[in-house]
Amino acid sequence: MKEKLDRESLVPLYQQLADLLRRDIEEGRLPAGVAFPSERKLMSRYQVTRTTVRSAIGVLKQEGTVVAKHGAGSFVRDPKADRHRVDATGVGMRRPAPQTQESQNEAPTRSFRLTGILESTERRMPTTPWISELLQVADGTEVLVQEVTGFDTHGAPSLCRGWLHPRVEKEMALSEEDLEGYWLPDVLAIKGVPAVEGEDVVEAAMPTPNIKQVLGLPDGVPVL
Amino acid sequence: MKEKLDRESLVPLYQQLADLLRRDIEEGRLPAGVAFPSERKLMSRYQVTRTTVRSAIGVLKQEGTVVAKHGAGSFVRDPKADRHRVDATGVGMRRPAPQTQESQNEAPTRSFRLTGILESTERRMPTTPWISELLQVADGTEVLVQEVTGFDTHGAPSLCRGWLHPRVEKEMALSEEDLEGYWLPDVLAIKGVPAVEGEDVVEAAMPTPNIKQVLGLPDGVPVL
């Protein structure tokens, strides 16, 4: 929290400061809720103008990590607080029962594929209540989670997340290395598992800076 | 394009300027592509500082209406340009064929409902190629389109759009007034139509300023 800014660097001061503050938040030095240094405090601490401080905080606000309350102060927002989930199976309208065999046949089975996988990370994580219910495992069980960023079949920037059921992982003897660079369901398909129990879930959020950079997104474009 | 800014107003200068420019864009006075006045030009035209001009343009950038190219200028972006559509029926994983009767029964039929409808607009619009294919009508046919903003069953800010098939509209003798304040599928359900041909589509985008205000969203929260 006492590092200095590099005035010779190519990366602008307000970005450096934003990165510093983001790290402080991520690593718990600036806990969610009350605490956040005032703009004037940050000015004198880092020896920059208020404009620069405000730009830095502006970055964090746009990312949704920080909210400012006029007259009261700025606050770290719990990133999971208003992350919304939508069950995509029933969005908008109900699907009709097929009325004729013909209409049933002509209904295309579409599939969602990621093209140009740009980054994939695999890691072991305890399940959230919601996902434990889905997988029918005990809450907090460690499961293999994969995150893949890329573009979907329609060209939309997407981040897909897949959870591997421990039972499947054990039976198939899968490990992190097997998944590297492949989208989890594809791996399973190759290994002979035709389909996985699953649910279609769609979230939308503003991309984190690195994902935004990786996908080359302009400002104001959310990720599904 | 030559209106003045009201320095006594409660609404800040940069907002007024942003609103002015947005209107100029929407009403075609600032066409997409090349044209956009430089920041210096806007300074002298409206007698404000560059900071104020930049704030105004910043608003439009965050909305995705304008993109800036360092050294070249700012450009109006076609709002429909990179609007992405995702077929939600096949997102992520394929749904397995049910293996036992039991598992089939326990699969819940979820429905997506809007609670607290805050705003609904109905209007007649020519279909886009994509939607004409969906409805099986000629391209450009005028159909009744409804947009409803509110919160979904999970509390996520949502904007839902429904297209009414001309045939149904005629047979049911529906008009704009019937839809006012109700979500289209609900109206049909009441009228005795059990279900509508449809497809589940999910989009994400940054909210327009008025929708953002209506839903009371903080910065950085996209709308599904």
Place this chain on the structure above:
DNA sequence: GAGTGGTCTAGACCACCTT
């Protein structure tokens, strides 16, 4: 080289919240 957007300084006044 002229023009553009990007960054930064050093001030100022205001509206708002907390005590």
Place this chain on the structure above:
DNA sequence: AGGTGGTCTAGACCACTCG
């Protein structure tokens, strides 16, 4: 009353793009 964020001014230098 004192502190906070929100707005605005009037400058400056830089990196970049284009003809």
